[in-house]
Each structure stands twice: as C-alpha cells, then as structure tokens.
Amino acid sequence: MPYGERQPDNRTSLRELLLLGLGNVPEHQTPLLLLTLMIYSVTVVGNVLIVVLVVADQHLHTPMYFFLGNLSSLETCYSSTILPRLLASFLTGDRTISAHGCIAEFYFFGSFAATECYLLAAMSYDRYLAICQPLLYASLMPWRVCLGMAATSWLGGSLVSAVVTFLLSQLQFCGPGVIDHFFCDFTPLLELSCSDTGVVALTTFVLSFPSIVFPFLFTLASYVCVIAAILRIPSSVGRQKAFSTCSSHLTVVTVFYGTLIAVYVLPRTAPLRQLNKVFSFFYTIFTPLLNPLIYSLRNREVRESLKKALGKVMACTQRSR
Numbered sequence: 548m549p550y551g552e553r554q555p556d557n558r559t560s561l562r563e564l565l566l567l568g569l570g571n572v573p574e575h576q577t578p579l580l581l582l583t584l585m586i587y588s589v590t591v592v593g594n595v596l597i598v599v600l601v602v603a604d605q606h607l608h609t610p611m612y613f614f615l616g617n618l619s620s621l622e623t624c625y626s627s628t629i630l631p632r633l634l635a636s637f638l639t640g641d642r643t644i645s646a647h648g649c650i651a652e653f654y655f656f657g658s659f660a661a662t663e664c665y666l667l668a669a670m671s672y673d674r675y676l677a678i679c680q681p682l683l684y685a686s687l688m689p690w691r692v693c694l695g696m697a698a699t700s701w702l703g704g705s706l707v708s709a710v711v712t713f714l715l716s717q718l719q720f721c722g723p724g725v726i727d728h729f730f731c732d733f734t735p736l737l738e739l740s741c742s743d744t745g746v747v748a749l750t751t752f753v754l755s756f757p758s759i760v761f762p763f764l765f766t767l768a769s770y771v772c773v774i775a776a777i778l779r780i781p782s783s784v785g786r787q788k789a790f791s792t793c794s795s796h797l798t799v800v801t802v803f804y805g806t807l808i809a810v811y812v813l814p815r816t817a818p819l820r821q822l823n824k825v826f827s828f829f830y831t832i833f834t835p836l837l838n839p840l841i842y843s844l845r846n847r848e849v850r851e852s853l854k855k856a857l858g859k860v861m862a863c864t865q866r867s868r
Contacts, residue, residue, distance in 0.1 A: 561720045561739070564649050566642050568633070568729045569824060580637035586836050587630040593839025594619040597849070604852040610693045611677070614670045615842060617697050618799075621666060622835035625659040628652060629730045629831055646720060649731040654712040656730065656831070660807075661758045662704030667800050668762035669696040671769035674793040679776045707758045711751050718742040727820055730831065734811075763804055770797060795841045802837055806830035 569579055601607045601616035629652070636642045644652070673693075676684050711733070718740040726735045733751065737744050773793055780786045806829040813819050813826070842849050 561646050561722075561724045563643050563645055563724065564720075564731075564739070565725045566636070566644060566729060566731070567725060567727045568636060568642055569828070576637055576640075580634065583630060583634055583637065583832075586832055587626060587634065590626045590630075590832075590836045590839070591623055594623045594835065596853070597839055597842060598623075600849065600852045600856060603856070607848065607852055610673050610688050610690075611670070612848075613693050614666065614673060614697065617700070618663070618666050618670070619838060621659055621663055622838050624655070625663065626832060626835040628655045628659065633729055644731070649726075649736070650712060650716050653715065653731045653733065653736060654708050657708035657711060657733070658704045660704070661707045662700050663803065664759050664762040665700035665703055666697070667796075667803065668765045668769075669700060670796050671766040671773075671800070672696075674796060675769040675773055678773050678789055678793070703758070707754050711747075711754060714747045714750055718744065718747065728827070729824065730827075732827070759807070766800055766804075770800075791847075795846055798841055799834065799838055803830055803834045806834070 569575075597619040598616050601612045601619075632644070632652070673688060676687050680687060715733070715736060718737075719742045720736070720739045721741040722739055724739065726739065728735045737748065770793070777786050777789045780789060806826045809826040810823060810830065813823055
C-alpha cells in the first residue's frame with residue numbers, strides 16, 4: 548500500500564520506512580547528488596590522508612596528532628554512516644529503508660556523535676595542558692593516558708548509543724511510516740512510535756547530559772583557561788604561536804556544538820523542520836568535511852608532512868620511469 552494511503556491509526560508494526568530526504572523537487576536531485584558526492588569524496592580522502600600522515604610521519608607522533616588521527620578516523624566512519632545511503636537514494640530514487648536498517652543507522656550515528664563529544668573534550672584537555680602546564684605536560688600526558696582517553700571515548704560513545712538504541716528498538720512503530728528527515732535520528736523515530744515513549748525519552752535525556760553537556764562544558768572551560776593563558780603571554784609572536792596550536796580545534800568545536808545545539812533546541816514544528824534539516828546537514832555532513840580542510844590549511848606541521856609525503860611519491864614515480 549502506498550505511504551500516502553496508510554491510516555494514521557494503523558497499529559501494525561512497520562517493517563519499512565520512508566525517508567523524505569532533503570527535498571522532493573526532482574530538478575534539485577542532480578545538484579544535491581553532485582554536492583553530496585563531492586562532500587563525501589573530499590571528507591573520506593582528506594580524513595584518511597590525515598590518518599596516514601599521522602601514522603607515517605614520526606614528527607607527528609605526539610598526543611595532539613594522536614587525537615587528531617582518532618578524530619579523522621571517527622569523521623570517516625561518521626559520514627559513511629549516512630552519506631552512502633543518501634547517495635544511493637539520489638541515484639535510484641528509492642528512499643525507503645527497513646526498520647531494522649533505520650535502527651542500525653541510528654545506533655552508529657549516535658555512537659559516533661557521542662564519541663566525537665568525548666574526543667573533542669580530550670583534545671581540549673591536551674591543549675590546556677600543553678599551553679597552561681607546559682613544564683608538566685610530558686608527565687601528565689604520557690602515551691598510556693592518551694590511549695586510555697581515546698579508548699574511553701570510543702567505548703563510552705558505543706555504550707551510550709547501545710542503551711538508547713536498545714530502548715528505542717523495544718518500541719512499536721506504526722502510522723504512516725514517513726520520516727521527514729534525511730537520516731534516522733532520535734526525535735523523528737520517536738514521533739513514529741505508538742508505544743509509551745516516556746521511559747525512552749527520560750533515559751535518553753539522562754544519558755545525554757554526561758555524553759554531550761558535560762564534555763561541552765569541560766571543553767568550554769578548558770578553552771577559557773587556554774585563552775586566558777594566551778592573553779597573559781607578553782610577546783605578540785608568542786601569543787600568535789600559542790593560539791595557532793588550538794585555533795583549528797576551536798573552530799571544529801564551535802561548528803560542531805553550535806549546529807548540534809541548534810538542532811536539538813529548535814522545536815520540530817512544521818515551519819522549522821526545513822531549518823532543522825539544514826542544521827543537521829551541517830553537523831552530520833559539513834563538520835566531517837571541515838576537519839581535514841581546517842587542519843591541512845591552518846596547521847603548519849600537517850602541511851609540511853604532506854609536502855614531504857608528496858615529494859617522496861614524486862621521487863618514487865620518477866625512479867620507476
């Protein structure tokens with residue numbers, strides 16, 4: 548039966564859902580396909596390149612670049628959760644997704660989003676120690692601490708998302724089976740449920756505080772201390788050098804949390820749903836793209852490492868001729 552003909556009070560458990568996507572105008576599909584393909588290609592190539600550089604170049608074997616490598620790996624996984632299916636829907640015109648597939652997409656999306664909150668907090672702590680406690684930095688940030696913080700970020704994000712996804716999967720979904728979004732997010736899925744969603748909503752709110760709000764407040768406090776320390780540096784050259792080490796990370800944090808907060812603070816009323824999609828597009832698709840662009844364009848050490856890598860590739864190519 549077509550989606551438009553489903554009865555609103557149909558309590559049959561849904562096996563298939565329809566994602567309305569970014570728009571229903573046919574002439575917009577080709578530009579959206581090309582834009583999404585370009586964004587996904589640059590995101591994957593850029594982030595994978597940063598991971599390769601961090602692993603291959605010994606000069607980048609420091610805690611800051613270790614966390615950057617983790618963030619780039621995360622952004623690759625993050626964008627790969629949503630964009631391949633979105634590209635397929637543009638190509639085939641098929642915007643349906645199975646209920647189980649939708650729940651799985653939500654799990655991975657939620658896991659990577661929570662992990663990014665933890666990782667950004669870990670990176671802010673690293674920059675706080677490097678700038679505010681430079682003499683104690685080596686002793687306070689040994690490799691075992693870096694590995695522990697990274698592992699905790701990945702594991703914590705997975706566990707939080709697993710609990711929320713399990714509770715969400717226990718709900719019965721019924722009704723028209725149409726999601727006015729381009730991916731399976733928490734609120735649109737909750738709107739489809741004909742079960743009591745009070746426990747799920749309350750549990751998710753309780754888990755969101757330590758997963759999103761606390762890392763955000765920790766990151767904010769770290770950067771307040773960092774900026775205060777930078778302003779106390781008497782030399783303008785010293786201030787510029789200190790600020791350049793954290794400005795890239797601060798840009799990523801601002802874009803990620805700014806759009807994330809806008810998405811979940813704005814009510815999902817009919818007039819604001821398109822605006823909600825725009826903000827969702829920014830923090831799910833545009834932020835992973837920003838990471839390689841910002842760090843490659845603004846970070847001198849990454850640029851130099853890239854130049855050396857390209858020089859070695861060119862030398863090998865010339866020798867093979």
